[in-house]
Amino acid sequence: VQLQASGGGLVQAGGSLRLSCAASGSTFSTYTLGWFRQAPGKEREFVGRIIWSYGATYYADGVSGRFTISRDNAKNTVYLQINSLKPEDTAVYYCTGGGVWGQETQVTVSS
Numbered sequence: 001v002q003l004q005a006s007g008g009g010l011v012q013a014g015g016s017l018r019l020s021c022a023a024s025g026s027t028f029s030t031y032t033l034g035w036f037r038q039a040p041g042k043e044r045e046f047v048g049r050i051i052w053s054y055g056a057t058y059y060a061d062g063v064s065g066r067f068t069i070s071r072d073n074a075k076n077t078v079y080l081q082i083n084s085l086k087p088e089d090t091a092v093y094y095c096t097g098g099g100v101w102g103q104e105t106q107v108t109v110s111s
Contacts, residue, residue, distance in 0.1 A: 001025045003102025005095045010108045011085055019080040021095030021102055031098045033078045035069065037091035037107075044094070050078060085109045 007019040021033065034049035048059040050069045057069045068081040078095060085107075092104040 001098050001100050003095050003097060003100055005093060005102045005105040008093060008105035008107045010110065013085060013087055013109055013111050015085050015109075016081070016083045017085065017107060019082070019093055019095075019105055019107070021078045021080070021097075023076045023078075023097070033069075033071075033095060033097040035067075035078075035080045035093060035095055037089075037093045039088070039091040042091075047080070047093070052078075082107070087111045 002024045003021055005019060005021050007017060009017065011017055032049050032051050035047040036044050037047050038044040046060050047063055048057060048067055048069050050057045050071055052071060055071065059067055066082060066084050070079045082089060087109045089107060090109050092106050094104045095102040
């Protein structure tokens, strides 16, 4: 499986973004898909995950309420909706699943 993250960009604080993670070469049906991020000078941290077959989601304590993970079976894509963006959300965001890390997408939030 290959994963491709997209949807990042430069936004003002308070704005929203929806990141996508599209899979090719396989399906997510048996996977847990996770989102991680790495801010400048910091370690990579867990953001949240979704169990594809059940649609159950789990989030890190620090992002709960502003971040929403969802999936689209037909598109074999997982989404990370981020609302009320803060400058501290600035990071490179990654998706991972099935032992594979996807290409990152950059999110930059200006104050």
